[in-house]
Amino acid sequence: MSEDVIERRSLPEPRYTYGGDDHVFVELDEAMSFDANFKAMAITQQVRRRDIDGVVEVCPANASYLLRFDPDRLHPDALIETLEEIAADIDLTDYSWDARVVEIPVLYDDPWTHEVMMDFRDNHQDPESTDLEYSARINGYDSAEAFIEAHSSQPQMVTMMGFVPGLPWMFQMVPADRQIEVPKYVQPRTNTPSRAIGYGGAFSVVYPVQGAGGYQLFGRTPVEVLDVEQSLSGFEESMVYLNPGDIVTFRRIDRDEYDRIRNAVENDSYEYTTGDLAFEPDEFFADPYGYNERVVEEVA
Amino acid sequence: MSLRVEEPGLSTTVQDTGRYGHYHIGMPPAGAMDEFAHRVANALVGNSEDAATLEMTYYGSDLEFEEDAVVAVTGADMSPELDGEDVPLWEAVSVDAGQTLSVDYATAGARSYLAIAGGIDVPTVMDSRATYTLIGLGGYEGRELEAGDVLSVGDASDGSNFVGNSVESDHRPDYADDASIRVVMGLCDYRLTDESKEAFLDADWSVTPEADRVGYRLTGPDIEFVEREQPFGAGADPSNVVDLGYPIGSIQVPEQPIILMRDAVTGGGYATVGTVISPDRDRLAQRPTHGTVDFESISIDEALDARKAQSRTLDAIRDSLG
Numbered sequence: 326m327s328e329d330v331i332e333r334r335s336l337p338e339p340r341y342t343y344g345g346d347d348h349v350f351v352e353l354d355e356a357m358s359f360d361a362n363f364k365a366m367a368i369t370q371q372v373r374r375r376d377i378d379g380v381v382e383v384c385p386a387n388a389s390y391l392l393r394f395d396p397d398r399l400h401p402d403a404l405i406e407t408l409e410e411i412a413a414d415i416d417l418t419d420y421s422w423d424a425r426v427v428e429i430p431v432l433y434d435d436p437w438t439h440e441v442m443m444d445f446r447d448n449h450q451d452p453e454s455t456d457l458e459y460s461a462r463i464n465g466y467d468s469a470e471a472f473i474e475a476h477s478s479q480p481q482m483v484t485m486m487g488f489v490p491g492l493p494w495m496f497q498m499v500p501a502d503r504q505i506e507v508p509k510y511v512q513p514r515t516n517t518p519s520r521a522i523g524y525g526g527a528f529s530v531v532y533p534v535q536g537a538g539g540y541q542l543f544g545r546t547p548v549e550v551l552d553v554e555q556s557l558s559g560f561e562e563s564m565v566y567l568n569p570g571d572i573v574t575f576r577r578i579d580r581d582e583y584d585r586i587r588n589a590v591e592n593d594s595y596e597y598t599t600g601d602l603a604f605e606p607d608e609f610f611a612d613p614y615g616y617n618e619r620v621v622e623e624v625a
Numbered sequence: 626m627s628l629r630v631e632e633p634g635l636s637t638t639v640q641d642t643g644r645y646g647h648y649h650i651g652m653p654p655a656g657a658m659d660e661f662a663h664r665v666a667n668a669l670v671g672n673s674e675d676a677a678t679l680e681m682t683y684y685g686s687d688l689e690f691e692e693d694a695v696v697a698v699t700g701a702d703m704s705p706e707l708d709g710e711d712v713p714l715w716e717a718v719s720v721d722a723g724q725t726l727s728v729d730y731a732t733a734g735a736r737s738y739l740a741i742a743g744g745i746d747v748p749t750v751m752d753s754r755a756t757y758t759l760i761g762l763g764g765y766e767g768r769e770l771e772a773g774d775v776l777s778v779g780d781a782s783d784g785s786n787f788v789g790n791s792v793e794s795d796h797r798p799d800y801a802d803d804a805s806i807r808v809v810m811g812l813c814d815y816r817l818t819d820e821s822k823e824a825f826l827d828a829d830w831s832v833t834p835e836a837d838r839v840g841y842r843l844t845g846p847d848i849e850f851v852e853r854e855q856p857f858g859a860g861a862d863p864s865n866v867v868d869l870g871y872p873i874g875s876i877q878v879p880e881q882p883i884i885l886m887r888d889a890v891t892g893g894g895y896a897t898v899g900t901v902i903s904p905d906r907d908r909l910a911q912r913p914t915h916g917t918v919d920f921e922s923i924s925i926d927e928a929l930d931a932r933k934a935q936s937r938t939l940d941a942i943r944d945s946l947g
Contacts, residue, residue, distance in 0.1 A: 342811035342812055343809045343811050343900070343925045343928075344809070344811070344812060344872030344874070344875055344900040345808070345809050345872060345873075345874045345875075345900030345901060345902045345903060345928060346809070346902045346903055346925070346928040346929050346931070346932045347872075347873075347903055347932075348872035348873075348874075348875075348900065350811070350812050350869070350870070350872065352813075352869070354856075354867075355856040355859070355866070355867065356856035356857040356858060356859070356867065357856075357857055357858025357859075357867045358857070381645050381646065382645060382646065382648040382649065383649060384648050384649040384870045384891070384892075385649065386868065386869045386870045386892060387858070387867050387868050387869065388858075388867045388869070389867075389869045389870070390870065391648075391869070391870030391871075391872060391892075393645075393648065393872070393873075396929055396932055397936070400929075401925060401929075402925075485868060485870075485892060486649060486650050486651050487648075487649070487650070487651040487870065487890075487891040487892035487893075488651055488890045488891060488892055488893055489651050489759060489760070489890060489891075490647075490650055490651040490652045490760055490762075491650065491651060492651055494868055494892075496858075501857065504857075504858075506857070506858065506860075507860075508860050508861035508862065508865075509860050509861075509862065509865065509894065511862075513879075525860055525868075525894060526858045526859055526860040526865065526867065526868065526894055527857065527858035527867075528858070528868060533760075534759065534760055536759065551760065553760050553761060553762055553767075563650070564650075565650045565651070568650075
């Protein structure tokens with residue numbers, strides 16, 4: 326593991342564009358990178374801090390961000406001017422944050438996602454394989470087993486929330502040549518089990534509720550990422566559990582442990598395993614594997 | 626004061642002007658698909674514009690009133706009747722205790738709005754009474770109405786002053802009018818070839834049966850993408866981009882276009898090529914299945930002017946109601 330650093334990416338000029346009369350969309354890069362994501366985070370944090378009159382929604386995304394504004398109070402061009410100003414002042418070397426580390430237990434190759442994926446083989450690139458087998462093969466792994474090890478052994482950063490409430494997009498904290506990349510289904514499924522672990526492009530997701538979905542299915546977690554009633558512990562502040570900037574470690578579990586944890590979740594006696602870390606991008610970029618060991622220790 | 630649902634209709638939900646400030650966790654605004662018709666209905670019965678109304682889609686409800694009330698039905702023409710007597714649209718009417726309002730099939734438009742003086746009183750969730758059914762949030766128990774549901778109504782000032790209030794005919798939208806839906810092109814429209822962008826704007830698109838509160842799926846000509854080596858993280862298909870936020874009203878093109886509406890998925894990895902302007906989202910919400918949609922590209926300044934024009938119409942309606 327000699328070239329084990331996160332290569333910095335110099336970003337192109339951001340692209341500012343209107344979303345109708347009430348949104349501004351800013352694309353920081355067409356490709357995914359930590360640089361693009363951290364910049365989206367840093368800029369949207371500043372936008373929130375400035376509390377700009379007329380800004381209604383502030384949504385950081387993977388390599389872009391989206392704002393909704395009230396055109397009766399703010400002209401989109403005035404907003405874009407402010408955004409350019411904020412972007413010019415952002416220096417990622419100054420940017421760090423208090424990250425929460427959250428362990429998400431995963432039963433890989435679980436029976437529920439297996440059943441659903443078999444119902445949708447017609448929509449798949451490789452109907453003869455499971456999603457795990459297919460993803461392992463196209464990413465150069467000898468077996469689903471080795472692929473699961475790669476997926477679960479290094480943590481993932483939450484880089485975006487959305488699609489539906491509570492769904493996190495997570496980007497694995499490894500150098501670009503180690504990133505897993507898989508296509509989305511040819512046609513999206515009309516069904517996905519709740520709490521399924523999916524993968525599309527370079528992102529892991531957890532589907533909060535049963536519904537449509539187009540990502541490859543790898544497993545299922547017994548823990549919730551959305552609690553609309555906010556009755557479970559961990560959801561006192563918000564109905565969604567994860568936020569951008571959180572770091573997730575997937576811990577591989579077996580069926581017995583899945584059932585035990587699921588039981589505990591249903592009895593509201595499950596406590597998430599979490600830790601805290603002052604996240605320093607520069608330290609992480611310089612030695613990601615070393616850094617990730619510290620991350621994992623937070624929840625070990 | 627309450628009303629009882631005798632027949633729910635095809636899809637009737639409690640809606641208001643929506644909930645904002647939570648899009649970044651994946652929470653769409655929900656709220657009335659045709660916000661104009663919703664606001665006018667409230668204005669007619671003396672409610673504030675963010676009071677909750679009932680949104681009825683394609684086929685409406687039968688509702689029995691427990692006490693005297695003042696109501697107004699706006700939006701799609703769904704031939705409302707009160708104990709068998711026609712109820713005028715876009716007008717505040719009085720209802721006597723024990724009467725039943727029956728709302729039928731839409732003959733023009735797709736969604737009608739029933740406002741009642743005092744507003745539908747359901748608990749507010751994140752500052753809104755709007756229903757978001759996907760996760761069972763807001764509205765009446767987070768779901769579409771069912772037979773037997775009993776809805777509470779908020780306290781109204783004496784609504785009888787409002788009876789007879791009506792919207793002048795030139796301020797009423799014509800839902801048979803299939804004029805272009807105006808869009809501001811942009812977002813990821815660089816993914817489309819110039820020819821495809823032109824074809825997109827020239828085409829008559831057809832509204833598929835999969836047109837609901839989440840999105841309007843359209844069918845029409847194939848979309849052609851600019852060839853490129855897909856950027857890292859986007860996914861293999863030419864329509865894929867690194868997952869990003871989707872504006873309400875934005876048009877994504879997985880293969881055929883999907884226009885995101887009030888219960889939108891808030892983000893994803895398909896290229897978005899433009900956004901329907903806010904006043905035309907109201908008009909689009911009234912296009913029924915198998916209806917036709919064509920797009921007109923306008924500038925941001927024209928979009929802002931169109932928005933102002935709609936605000937002026939609303940102001941004129943409010944002024945005319947005194």
